[in-house]
Amino acid sequence: MAPQERHKVDTMALATRWGRGKLRRATPEQVCQAIGQAIAGVASVGHPRALPTVVDEALTDYAQVWAAAGTPRTVFSTTASELLQLTGGLLLPVGR
Numbered sequence: 001m002a003p004q005e006r007h008k009v010d011t012m013a014l015a016t017r018w019g020r021g022k023l024r025r026a027t028p029e030q031v032c033q034a035i036g037q038a039i040a041g042v043a044s045v046g047h048p049r050a051l052p053t054v055v056d057e058a059l060t061d062y063a064q065v066w067a068a069a070g071t072p073r074t075v076f077s078t079t080a081s082e083l084l085q086l087t088g089g090l091l092l093p094v095g096r
Helices: 003-007 011-018 028-035 057-061 080-087
Strands: 054-056 065-068 075-078 090-092
Touching (some): 011 090, 054 057
Parallel strands (some): 054 090
Antiparallel strands (some): 065 075
């Protein structure tokens, strides 16, 4: 599998791994309504309410990752481990 393919979310495969039933991608309108941020800049943390979260297992390959910080032009430096802590998420592979 090409490296970039590891990071592309396969909703059917992820649904099976996560055990949460069928998953579908949210529309931009649904994202904005739920968290008040535009797609392409959705932060991993700081949402108005807790959201179920998956952290891509492939991110553990990197010492440092850059995550969106609420706008399409803002990011912050972090690690997969720190994202897990901050989000209370679950570490799972998201690709095929």
